[in-house]
Amino acid sequence: MYQIQFLKIFQGANTKAWEFEIPPHPSVNSLFKRILDIMGGIIGLLILAVVFIPIAIMVKLDSPGPIFFTQERYGLYGKTFIICKFRSMVTDAEKLKNLVKNESEGLIFKNKDDFRVTKIGRFLRSSSLDELPQFWNVLVGQMSLVGTRPPTADEVIQYNQRHWQRLNVKPGLTGEWQINGRSHIKDFEDVVDLDLQYQSKWHPMYDVFVIFKTIYVIVARIGAF
Template identity: 45%
Template sequence: MALTFSSSAPASATADAPARVGSAAWARSLQRRILVTDVFVVALVMVLAHGVRFGWDPFAGMAGASGEPTWWITVAISLVWIAELAWVHSRDVRILGQGPEEYRRVGSAGLRTFAIVAIVGFFTQWAISRGYLLFALPLGTLVLFGYRRAWRSWLNKQRDVGRYRTPVIVAGPRRTSEQLIRRLRRTRASGYDVIGVCLADPSSAGLEQDLADVPVLGPIDDAADLVREHHAGAIMLTANDAVSMREARRLGWALEGTGVTLIVAPGIADVAGPRVLMSRHEGVPLLYVDSAAFSGARYSLKDIVDRVGSGIILALAAIPMLIVAAVVKITSPGPVFFRQERIGKDGKPFAMLKFRSMVVGAESRLKEVVGDDVGMFYKPKNDPRVTRFGRFMRRYSIDELPQLINVFKGDMSLVGPRPQIAAEVEQYGDLEQRRLLVKPGMTGLWQVSGRSSLTPEASMELDAYYAENWSLGGDAIIALRTFWAVVGKTGAY
């Protein structure tokens, strides 16, 4: 099968392409607004640092009235910082709203700025205060994180109502294309709106019933022309036998100068960057995927972080937890703590602790609430067994605090898949079993990706992904996102 490409775009595509031009327009507009935010934050933080270190007179010299003014140092560092934010592509529309990669680039810009200033200061013998830099750059980076978080929240809300999304055409085999479309539709935060599909065999039946609204536009042969005709902003090429390596390259050539992005989705999914090495052989990009490991030095370090971290938090939260315990005892007859057997790493049971949020004997009334079918992640809304104060604790996850004791003992981790009861574990398939390869956690990836609002299937996929791809840096991000999820009461009940 050979791909055919026209040498020029249809006249209508160049003269009237509202969807594609609009997509580019919103991207430029959003980038300009975030640039203004970046400049504002950098200027504000640097002026504050300047005032704290050198005083509020911008024309004061470094060595008294006759010394060289210090304002130019602050201006120079600010310009370098702003330039670095652009150099690392921190406002690339492909990562805006996606989270970790955007924050990594913002953090990298701050570190690179610090390195540049330190090197220049060393060779030019600038008398730059290290305290001045150590105050300005970390503080500014944290404030930038906060502003980017606000922009991300706003952008996701816009995408929830169908705005700021890139129209995309998926091209590939029927089954692979269906799987990809379902994943893209799982969350609107991806920023892609699938407007059609080009199949390797378009003569076959349409897509599955749940994707019946996605039209089959034609064969992969006509992909380049169909992208222009339907004003798509991107084409997503899945792994398939219908397009050879040479033809895929020619597809990229055909899209040059059109503003259409070519995205290649590899055949392997749910593998994070740390496990992937890309190398080129004879011009062909190859992905080397390391096998997931579930023991070793990384896990020992994670255990140390868990135990030390839980010990510190327990020390800081001791008095608030005593107050909560007293309120539980006063407002509802019965014990303060609720102990329940949960299944941990490698299928080993342990007693998980929580502040009691339900009436005594709530477990014996489970059937009257959920019936005989206890599904995975069962957690009914408006559960009549929950006490009034228990509902408040659940809203802010206060009832989970005693699990810090489980973490300190080694039964649980601060971050990991949530532990489940034996009845749920009995329903596990191959995918679900992956979550038992790591310690269960107080919070996890699915909690910060939707909490109670996610389907059980989506939650299990996120937990399996975490088990195979976790990192300490990723755990830190999940912990921060947990704070925002709890404060915002996103999906909790």
């Protein structure tokens, strides 16, 4: 059976739509993967409960504004959901984005010395602690422990059909991009290559491998800024 994908994205005056059929990726209906996600989601939320108060205090003392940053993202087959992270930038970061040079190519935005990132934010990002609230998205099934980076509307509206294939699996807290360079990957086409590589290599135990390698990458602080 094929999954019919249909998506309309409204971005200002622009509208873009796709409709095509693809075979469902085996990870989507994997019971093992879902059980792994539930277990990981519970463990992640327990860790969040332990570190929440000290992180919240640090975020508030470092920069005025909310503790969390929320944003609409696109997940499996283009279904939208809201992610939540610990805030790592100043509150008016989006308004200041045009003052920051994009050091990446394509549909991603990166700058190693982005002045909008707070002092505590740099620590949270390099340690991936800012991602902890997303374990809720994993637990409820909007995300997976392992998958692709969930894009924003301003990215997806510029996708071609090859890019769209990234969303044939659930978005993940980690993935090939996380264990193969993280912030040092500066070309969006390389990100797409890694995401499609994950889809071709996937089997249930491969997720376990990616999770353990992610832990190593985070502890060793490889490739993040």
